Amino acid sequence: MRVLFTTTPDKSLFQQMVPLAWALRTAGHEVRVAAPPKFAPVITQAGLTAVPVGSDRPIWRLPQLNPERMEAERKGLPAPYSAAETPLEALDWPTLKAGYQQVVGHWHKTDNFPMTADLVEFARHWQPDLVLWEPLTYAGALAAQAVGAAHARLLWSIDVLGLTRSRFLALKAQQPPAEQADPLADWLGGYARKYGGEFTEELATGHFSLDQFPPSLRMVADGVRYVPMRYVPYGGPAQVPKWLWREPERPRVALTLGIAATSRFAGHIADVGDILEALDGLDIEVVATLAESEQRKLRRIPDNARVVSYVPLHALLPTCSAVINHAGPGTFLTTTLNPIPQVAVPWDFDEPELARRAAAQGAVLTVRADRATGQAVRDSLLRVLGEPGFRQAATELRDQFRALPTPNALVPELERLTAEFRSPARRTQ
Secondary structure: OEEEEEOOOOHHHHHOOHHHHHHHHHOOOEEEEEEOHHHHHHHHHOOOOEEEOOOOOOOOOOOOOOHHHHHHHOOOOOOOHHHHHOOHHHOOHHHHHHHHHHHHHHHHHHHHHHHHHHHHHHHHHHOOOEEEEOOOOHHHHHHHHHHOOEEEEEOOOOOHHHHHHHHHHHHHOOOOHHHOOOHHHHHHHHHHHHOOOOOOOHHHHOOEEEEOOOOOOOOOOOOOOEEEOOOOOOOOOOOOOHHHHOOOOOOEEEEEOOOHHHHOOOOOOOOHHHHHHHHOOOOOEEEEEOOHHHHOOOOOOOOOEEEEOOOOHHHHHHHOOEEEEOOOHHHHHHHHOOOOOEEEOOOOOOHHHHHHHHHHHOOEEEOOHHHOOHHHHHHHHHHHHHOHHHHHHHHHHHHHHHOOOOHHHHHHHHHHHHHHHOOHHHHOO
16 A cells, blocks of 8 residues: 655654554555655655655754743643643633634644645645554545545644544534634635545544554543554664764763754753752762754763763663653653653643653653752652662563554554555546
């Protein structure tokens, strides 16, 4: 069968698609990956065939940290997606509706508008059987509907968007007909009619959704069909440095805060220099992966720290006794495949809720990023290193992830689901 992946030009989101794309290819299926033109080299670097669609737009970046946005997000997800961590009875309809209007108009439309027409045109030409889209690329669902293909979201984190949609619909149903505005349905419905279809909820959440989290961490939305899949780390081209060939002489601690803070914002919320200074003198080896722009902010590098621009996490983490990270989904998922406890310093979007769920499971201690002083991180690190319960919980979490089917094992199920959801007219072609 023909499988079309599509993504916004975000490296961390695309990298979670690569293992499944290769699983499908090695099973004999044809695979293409559609994204804006400037992203094509990232796709081809992964050994996949790129389809440039639409035009390029600058990736969202804040020239400096916005105090108002920081204040809003450190309390949780911004509206409307704060609905995913709020009980239905506590939700306010005007706030939820206004939040949806904001993100549709100023985020989802601007991400998808440049891609949609070309993506539909390519789909009509290539006739994919299955379209797999990351949850922000609604253009993939529109293209799939236009050609009668089965389609699914490949979730890169807990399903914040799906649960928000579910709660939005539940609250909408309680409103008088005149108040039942639906910005997402109005926007997607307009495009659907343009290409000969109509709005259905599948345009918002897919025929099904591939979920890389086990039940203990999963965020479940009503009406969404979840298909579990094990996360497989892929971080792009990488080399294993020679110092990593040797076993550490002291407990090794990884410090990694992800790429989003430097690619989208002005830097990390947590003071990395303060954290390194606080860890100075402990009988540990700290390996900090920092962008060069962040390295230049350091006053000094303590004797027990090694600072590198990049090292493949899937090679580094098996040598570690603990990890300090931001609970970014890719970093978190890679970490959980190893039985090592974590100190999470979350801030952006889904990170605080993901860290909260992991802390409830027992493998993680959380320090909010704007409160992650060096001393707070040091105290938390000493706890996860010294208390056996954290490693036991981390081992249990690792085993939950290992129980999920690998991308290779999932291919026959994707073949079956494609046959189930592909339109009858499409099946005869």
